[in-house]
Amino acid sequence: MDCIIFVLFAELCQKSALEGGGCVPNGEPASPSLAPVATAVSLFAGYGECGKGRMQYASKTFPPDFKFGVSTAAYQIEGGWNADGKGWSMWDHLVRTDPEFIADNTNGDVAANSYYFYKKDVEILKELGVDMYRFSISWPRILPYGRADYINPYGIAYYNALIDELLANGITPFVTMYHWDLPQNLNEQGGWLNEGLVDIFGDYARVLYRHFGDRVKHWLTINEPYVHCYQGFVTLRHAPRVNMPATGFYECGRHLLLAHAKAYHIYQEEFKSQGGQVGIVLSMDWAYPDSDSADDAEAVLDYFASHMGIFANPIFTSEGNYPQRLIDRVANISSSQGFQYSRLRPFSQEQIEYMRGTSDFLALNHYTSDIVYRNASVVGMYEVPSFNDDTGFATYKDPNWPVSASAWLREHAQGFYNLLVYIKDTYNNPTIYVTENGFSTTTGLNDNGRVQYIRNYLNALLDAVAEGVDVRGYSAWSLMDNFEWAMGYTQRFGLYQIDINDPEKERIPRKSALVYKEIISSRFIDLDFDPNPYEVSGAGYHKSCVFVIIVPYLLNNLI
Template structure:
């Protein structure tokens, strides 16, 4: 009898450790982006954007049809409802409502598309979380200089004010700009993303300077003109994979901190602390002087600009996928200007999904920036084109388990989690990478949707709120 009781107790204890309950107010959602799913690139008045031009120029796959969500948005809302999502994060295509990016012509059909989508989500009890800019700059504004033109701040102000006015009564969470590091490094440094410019020495920093002022302007517009009416929250979506030092040597730890400050710190420091990280100011300034420049390649902020940008956050919006290994390396000799030389860290480009590394990152963000809350706006795992995506389920469990550890043991206020992505989509030049909970058949003219195993698993998670370890 005693033996049986012991077995029962052991079984009960094992069961309690095998399942974990999500906090009741912890939001579960899924994400997408306009250019990656909507298609209808030249329909109903939408203007061209930089990804239309870039994919044509490079001969890449494009988002002309994508998942055809412009026509199948009701299917996407239906699937979001069946998944049991608390929220759905999507973006507004700037050129769908302002075809050339400026306020002189408002495209009513584009306005109506997002109105219908937002109202349908609200009717199903799903909170819309809207990204105002997700990489698809109107081509007309790129011809004016894009993110290298500081007047983009004013064009963005007009655009976001319109969005706040149109949709503010329905939207409680606004994301101003998605992944500024990717916008600036890949778009204006390496040339690997639209608009494909290779200005690694100064374009990256000029872009970042403009992005931060754009974000701050959007935040201030909402804060001063709309917060009292709509009581929403606004944040900047910052992406940075965790950098793990190769060893615990002081030099490798220095390299880790430098790598983080030249990525997440480049955008978080001005918003949460004030001004560029000091290590960036010092290193870029010193190398610029040695390179023969009369001033730093890092554009300075005025004191007024520092104060204007600082504090423009209601939460920390984080996109996170994996981590890199980094180690110290000696500075490169002075030659041509380069962000990579300014940073000077050896990086092993093996992006590895790890929930434990995510927990480290959450602790780092809490310690450095002390945000009011953290909202994980993207996290996911790439697979092949399969329905039995057990690997994705395993990775998502790992991430969510470590997020719960951060909440329960480290007292970090993570308020929600958004899996990337709701459906398979156009992954910036290719359709090979599959991130969706729901498969899209891109060979089918109807873009048929089929649930994957991970979709059913996520549906169970949203229903039971229990994470099975």
């Protein structure tokens, strides 16, 4: 009975949140405004303000050719970490040499066990009614030692089976070549700090095109180079955890850009007859200035240059190269510290031309927004020299934005709309596929926070499409619960719940899966659709739902 009361209260609270604000104990909408940003600076004329609530819902439908999908990544779901000749990845190495680094002392050895249960994955994809499925190929499963001189036939067979199963069920594969699971052999040779990896990645891409390109027509080369390099060499939250805060990010990013361009040119020169497209996956968040001060306005420009522009400008602008303001800033700071050369090594003109235009579409990963400031409190905040000190700003989240189970992720759909319009205006309106967008919760099926997030972000996407943004598809992160890197299994992004201790890894639909399925089939966001996942799954109400429903409420409103 107590659990049912909590559920009823949560439903009232959820309805209030969907109508425009946060949820407070008396059920009245809380204002989503942010006092420090009462007025947007002229820099953001034309974009929605941070203080505005979520955009109003209207009778908007998705275009008939709009594609819906879901996304996963190999290390996070496959398991089979050493099965059938697979080599070690640097994540396999990390979780064995430093297991306590992972929040719950877990690893990706088994995860969702998709190496053995891939047909279960395709079954739930079919159940959702998606048009596309974005997954990644494990580099060490294909090339156990990292190089193309030995190809693992069992790895080829696994991905052949997965691709064929998808196509047999009318689902288009969107395939990521590299989602952070670098073969450990290559990591020991310097990893992405070694420019020789550019050609090695090209050889790997050639293997993938040759074996799968007859059926795969959408290739994504590198997943989130910003996150990969920043977490791997600055914050040390991801493999390879090499402490090089001054130059590691820049060198890693440089080589990932060149590796992407190498894979793109190989396709154009050797495999164009396959009729596919090649793109890169970039993570981009929106940002607002903390105040109308000139310092904060400049800080936001530096945020965009160092987070987004550093990887987007070399590919998607007519001039190519890094953003000029980033080139100048890092060079000036490096010089002021007595260094002869800038930490941000310049590209040659030949390299600039080689990278420019090397993406047939932009694969966009977006989760949240930031508020950016640069004032006296930032001085001395970061190690010197370092990438963070070079950029010279700090960020925080509006406390009124709805919280997730991840400290870095709060819901703010207006920022998604702003970002999409900004990309159109800045990068000549590229074709966009949203390849990740999602919200973390804890365990349980009544994931109302994720339902609200998906509805609001898809609504923002439709508003951007109405403004002429060329968005062709949307993939939610993630199909099912998976290994969330340093956070292990403590944060759940899945539309489908998995009990990590269940050997069968049953995929149980959450409320968000049922809502997303309805959106896909109707091509409309119906706020009145309110399914009960416990009835659908047959799980029934049980004691865990008290924690699932009431704890997020307490986190949102009482802490």
